[in-house]
Amino acid sequence: MKTLSRTELERSLREGLRPLYLLLGPEIYLRRAAAHAITEAALSRTLLREFNEASFSLLSDSVQSAIAAAEQLPMMSDMRVVRIRDFARLRETDEDVLIHYLTNPSPSTVMIFTAEELDKRKKSSKVLLNVCTVVEFSPLKDAEAKAWAKTRLKELKTAADDQVLNEIIRLVGTDVQTLSNELDKLASAAAATGRITPESVDELIGRTRELSNFELGDHLLAGNRKRALETLHRLLDDGAEPVMLVGLIAGNYHRLALGKHLLQRGGREEVFRNISLPPFKRDSYISTLQRSTAAKIARGIQLTAAADLAIKTSQATPRLQLELLVCELAS
DSSP states (O other): OOEEOHHHHHHHHHHOOOSEEEEESSOHHHHHHHHHHHHHHHHTTOSOGGGSEEEEETTTSOHHHHHHHHTSOOSSSSOEEEEEEOGGGOOGGGHHHHHHHHTSOOTTEEEEEEESOOOTTSHHHHHHHHHSEEEEOOOOOHHHHHHHHHHHHHHTTOBOOHHHHHHHHHHHOSOHHHHHHHHHHHHHHTTTTSBOOHHHHIIIIIHHHHHHHHHHHHHHHHTOHHHHHHHHHHHHHTTOOHHHHHHHHHHHHHHHHHHHHHHHHHHHHHHHHHSOOOGGGHHHHHHHHHHOOHHHHHHHHHHHHHHHHHHHTTOSOHHHHHHHHHHHHTO
């Protein structure tokens, strides 16, 4: 079936609902927003929503339970909505059960499947891609994130010029959940004037994020498990996405590997010509390079890669995977 863009999905919902949707890709915030929009379109005239809406995770629920819910008739409603996530845990023996429903879906149910990615070797994945209305949610490019931020700021009745928006994207990245959290924080601070300034961006995002990121790396390399976990929890509570934090930790170890090579080849100046660091971190970074062995750096890279895979294949919760990673790295 044809793959739709996010904009095409909005237009499609105005034209009418379809029985099967597959929301696919790593952009979690927009994927959730799309699932909400489909649900609202299906249940907008329903009074008893709690009886006509159900969500299932294959981490804890069986696919049989989800399909049984989908095959129920709506209660005092034209439609019901069933959402299913965490396909990585779909057992091979249950694939035929899912495929049977996909080939003959209930006409009174809208079923929404959400996944970061699919194992295309599975026959159920091939059927999903063939029969569902597929909507892709790839990571946003900088320009797309900037456009989304402008729209969000209008909703918050707050303004920011292009240079400020560019700096926000540079510091925060394009993950929409993280970007939304930071924009809400900035808009709240700018409530009196209605305008976000470069100074507020530096104060509320730049320094805090930079210091927390360096602090987490420092505690990991120093083997200070308690402080590393405290910093990790602070970053998570501040809205940082687990996948982004795994990428941050991996980046720290890759940068260490490069720094170790540069230090041996050309000394301090060679390191700082190739690795950008704030002046106040340079001496401690060199000390870290000198006491870090190649084996420890390689182990850090391997552990972060394993944690990244575990999060993306839904093995336990992302927060727990990060906590386990931090404990292993700081051991």
